[in-house]
Amino acid sequence: MWKFKPFSHKEQSGIEGRSIDVGNLKINVHKVIAEGGFSCVYLARDSVHMSKQYALKHIICNDEESLGLVKKEISVMKLLIGHPNVVKLLAHAIYDMGRTKEAFLVMEFCEKSLVTVLESRGAGYFDERQILLMFRDVCNAVFAMHCQSPPIAHRDLKAENILLGSDGLWKLCDFGSISTNHKRFEKPEEMGIEEDNIRKYTTPAYRAPEMWDLFLREVINEKVDIWALGCLLFRICYFKSAFDGESKLQVLNGNYRIPDLPKFSSFLTDLIRDMLQARPDDRPDITQASALLDWPFISINLGLVSC
Structure with missing residues (x-):
């Protein structure tokens, strides 16, 4: 990290x-x-x-x-x-x-990261507009990667890798963990190599269930970024992790809770739930996630585009 x-x-x-x-x-x-x-x-x-x-x-x-x-x-x-x-x-x-x-x-050079902004906020939470403005920027960067052929998975989306530019826009950095090798790992030797790569190049608190347990036999692809986006959005909203980051069972069981306070719209909390679906196929892809953001406030003010 x-x-x-x-x-x-x-x-x-x-x-x-x-x-x-x-x-x-x-x-x-x-x-x-x-x-x-x-x-x-x-x-x-x-x-x-x-x-x-x-x-x-x-x-x-x-x-x-x-x-x-x-x-x-x-x-x-x-x-x-x-x-x-x-x-x-x-x-x-x-x-x-x-x-x-x-x-x-x-x-x-970007002077601030999202994690430093979150840690310096004290007790004051962001309002929904601020959250969606930040999240829009991150989604746009992920969108650009996932729209490539083959899709490029970042694999280490986290608050530390989101920086605030001098132009006021949030920017994605650190592409040292990217992958276009999207597959289901079946052979023991392949699984061992992939487990080692996951341990070295991804962050536990944002790691998708299929990365925690290769024996789930799920395809590991760009949907790991959608899970990480759900974890990131949770952290921006509530200033804490959805999962403690070290408990494999907690992630595999989807054991997290949306806090009662601060109170956000069902749109925002449903977006978190959609992204934190345990099975990759049940999560939206980045195009669908962008479409979910096509809400009156978002579509007028944030201008998300599609592939």
């Missing part, structure tokens, strides 16, 4: 203080702003135009598998360049360091 760092002085570590050429950009690396299990994100500045700030993702690739994942991440971000709800990739480079390779992704 990503851990966001406070903007405070700290001792240098990693690549802090270095000047790096990435594509046509020459940048100075400042401080760590987020850390994950396989990469680190830094605040960086343009060496020529010092007022320009970037987010620099640094990934050390120790094998062909990790290098392949980085190349997939870059290709998806390039595919989605120009989408207003996807963090923009500005430059990238992969350097051969002998036994390892170092990948650098320069992206637009």
